[in-house]
Structure formats: C-alpha cells, structure tokens
Amino acid sequence: MDPFITSLVVFVLAIFIGFELITKVPSTLHTPLMSGSNAISGITIVGAMLCSYSESLGSLAVILAVAAVVFATINVVGGYVVTNRMLQMFRKK
C-alpha cells in the first residue's frame, strides 16, 4: 500500500477514536481537556527533533527545526504542568 494511503487510513481512524473519547469528557473538565490536548499536540516535538539532525547548525532548515523544538517543548511542558495544576484543584466534597 502506498505510504500516503496508510497514513490517511490512520488519520481518519484516529479522528473517530478522538470523537469517541472526547464526547465522554464531562463539561467540568473542558478546560483541563483543552490544555491537556494542547500538551499532546506538542508531539510535533518529535518531528522537530527528527528535522534537527545534522552535523552542523549551519543550514536554515536546522535552525528552523531547532526553533520548532523550543516552541513544541513549551507546549508539552507548559501544557502538562498547567493541566496537572488544574486537575489537582478539583476535589470532592
């Protein structure tokens, strides 16, 4: 199978899983859901690292990729920490 078709299959199925999962999240948790999914979307960090591979920092491509690593890391670290902070506040009576 063409790699693109494989990727497309994965993409479409993942959207369905996403819909199934997210519709079950109670409205009370919508803000942590957003910041948490935000952290997950920082997975771009993986792509950024893969593009940062080089023997020197000389090319524009590598510089852009390294900048992407910075932004994606903010997303990942900031997203998880702030989500954790919020979730710790929800308590039972």
Next chain:
Amino acid sequence: MLTLALSKADYLNLAYLGAAVLFIFGLKLLSSVKTAPKGNMVSALGMLVACVVTLFYVTGATAISLAWIGGAMALGAVIGLTLALKVQMTGMPQMVALLNGFGGIASLLVAIADYLRTGAFDEPIWRWDGLAATGLAVLIGGVTFTGSLVAFGKLQGLKITPGRPIQFPGQKAVIALMILGCLALTGVLIAEPESAWAVWAIVGVSMLLGILLVVGIGGADMPVVISLLNSYSGIAASMAGFVLGNQALIITGALVGASGIILTQIMCKAMNRSLLNVLFGGVGATGGSPSAGPGGGQTQQRVRDMTAEDVAIQLEAAGLVIIVPGYGMAVAQAQHAVAELGELLESRGIAVRYAIHPVAGRMPGHMNVLLAEANVPYEALLDLEQVNPEFEQAGVALVIGANDVTNPAARHDTGSPIYGMPILDVDKARSVVVIKRSMRSGFAGVENELYFMPNCGMLFGDAKAMTQALVNAVEDM
C-alpha cells in the same frame, strides 16, 4: 548527507505506537474527575517515551545534534514551566490561547524545515502528497499561530487588540480569497516542487489570515475561537505528520483536532449559532449600549435596587440557593468570595448549587476551573440540563456577573438577537438577585428583561466587593 539505519526506524515507530496508546488511555481517564489527574500523568508518560526514544534515535547516543536539541529542549522546558507555574487561574484562557499558538508555529516550522532539507539533496525525491501536506501544515500552522496571538491579546486586554470585533466591508471575500490563494500556492508547489517562494508566500498569507479571522470576533465569542484554534493546532500537527510520514504526529494530531471540533460544536450549540455566524457575524460589534448608570436606563421601566442586608434576609430564608457565575466573576476575581458565601450558607443548612452555562466565561469550562480553585466541590457545579429543573425549587437565584445567558427573551422574543439560545431559567426561582456593576447591556447588546421582572432585585457594584458584603451581612444575622 547522513542516513539513519532502517531497522532502528521500525523500533522507533513501535515506540510511537506505544506513546499513541498511552495518549488514548490518558484521554479516556479524563472522562471522570476522579481519574483525570492519573490520565494526565499517563498522557505525559506517553510524551516522555516518544521524546526519549526520538532523542536517542536522532543523536544515535553520540554528541551529534545533541547540543542544540538538548539546549532547545532545556530552553523550552524553562519557559513552559515558568508560564505554567506562574499563570493565575483567571489567566487560563490566555495561557491556553498562547499554547495553541506555539503548537501551530512548531508544526509550521517543522513542515518548512523538512521541505528545505529535502530540497538540499542533490536529486531530491518529491512526493505530491508530501508537498500538499507541506502547504496545508504551513497554512493551518500559520493561522493557528497569529490567530492565537490575537486571541491572547484580546483576552489579556492588550490595547493593540481591542476586545470588540473589528470588521471591514468585504472581510469575508478577502478571507475567502486568501484561503484560495494559499491552496493555489500549494498547487504551484506540487507542480513545481523547487519553488520555495511559494512556501514563504503561504507563510505570509496564512499569518495575515489568522489575524483577520480572529480580530473580527468579540470577547464573549472567545470560547468558540479558543476551541477552534485548539482543533487547528492538532490538525497542523497531523499535517506535519503527513509531511514527515510520521504516524505518531498523524494520530496524535487527529485526536486533538477531533477534541477541538467537539468543543467548538458544544460552544456553538450553547449559543444557538452556527460556526460561520460566530466567525463572521461580528456580534457585539456595536458594543453594549452606553451605561445609563445604576437604576437608570433609557427604558421607562425601573429596576429594584437592593442592599446586601435585604439579600441576606432572602438567602437565610431560602432552602436552596443557586449561584450563577459569569465572566464578571472572573474579571473581579470574585471566585474565593463566592465560595466563602457558598460555604457559609451550607453551614447554615441551606443547599447551594452552582449553575454553569457552557459559554460562561472566555473558554470551555472557565467557571469550573475558577470555582475549583476556590475549593468548591465539583458535585455542586451543575450544567444547563441538570440545573434548569431545579430553579423552580430555588428560594434565591444569585446571578454574579452573568447577563445574556439569563435573559428570558431568548425563550420567547423572536426578534431578539439571542432568541433560541439555551439559557439558565433563573427567572423561575422565587427570587432573583443580580450582582452587576451597572445597567450596561450584555455582550449581545440587548437589554436583559430579567432585571425588570417583579421577582428580580439588583445589587449594584463590583462582584467581589458585593459578594463579600453578602458574606458579612449573612454572618451578622
């Protein structure tokens, strides 16, 4: 050019599959308040696996690239940690907007970096689907980035980005042309893969597009915008995944994209408006009508002024008090005073519930987070469907900084701009008390007929000061 061993790539992809499974379990655990903190940890573990494995794969346990990748991660981690630990709960909408934006720009940069790397080969192999994904990743990433920055500015109250919607004639046409332009440029890229100028042109147009899309939207429509940008940041990551042929990005981006779309739908439904109407309707463009001062107004009708002592007597006599918080509570940072009042009433044997409208505040779940911060138990927070039947039993409905979501006109006045919007039926309570700074109308620019109803009284003043006054008045009784 260095090449990476193929067998290692298989292990890498298996590790990504493991990470994706952990993300899915993490999201699943988010379906209940009890398991949610664990879910966040599981999800973070997935991210750790993905990052560590990739780092080893890229550097091959040598020092190559490690210096700048490690440095970039350390820098990002310090910034992210600082933001996450310093942000106040009232500043959470801005924080989420900012994080969305960073996700968008990261995906944009990854797509461009991969494009430039491919072009640097002596005989680059271009694939049409990779090029199409590059165009889309840059387009969506750029829109997410600048759109989120404008949303951040509006939420933060920066002067450069006014909270009211800025619209100009032909805005829709310009936006449509810009989107078509980006798609056409992507077509150019597919036909002529070496035309790097097209990539940079998409960067420019998409960033302008992001600004145009969000400046036209007013403050109270922000829950929709934030949800939508959340979705975009996920789709941009997915597109970057298509560029790299990396399934980890594709799966994860799709999960986030779906999440944002669902939240967007919920928000639109809660306002009885279509997404297009929110994006281009410019509701609130005229702003609320100018304040006529407490107790006044252009209408002939008069409202009933109350004092904290009057309200305290009503609260004491009630069996059930339903508190309806809105954006005004967030602005005044009144959540702790509200929680104190709630606890005080509970200690006097009065049941207290909180009615949360889906679009109360500036992002989905805004009120829940603020009240959770103030230690209000989450079981006391009821959503629209749960709470509406309860208002008839309530002795007092105490509205703190909410307006349009309580306007009964939404039920019967077909001429009203908010007609058909699901509202909280506060008027069904025996008595309604509204804490409000002035008679200024709400975001939709319509007068709230609730205030002129015989069972409604007004307590004019700052939400925090007035709630505190109520606490004192109840304590004195």
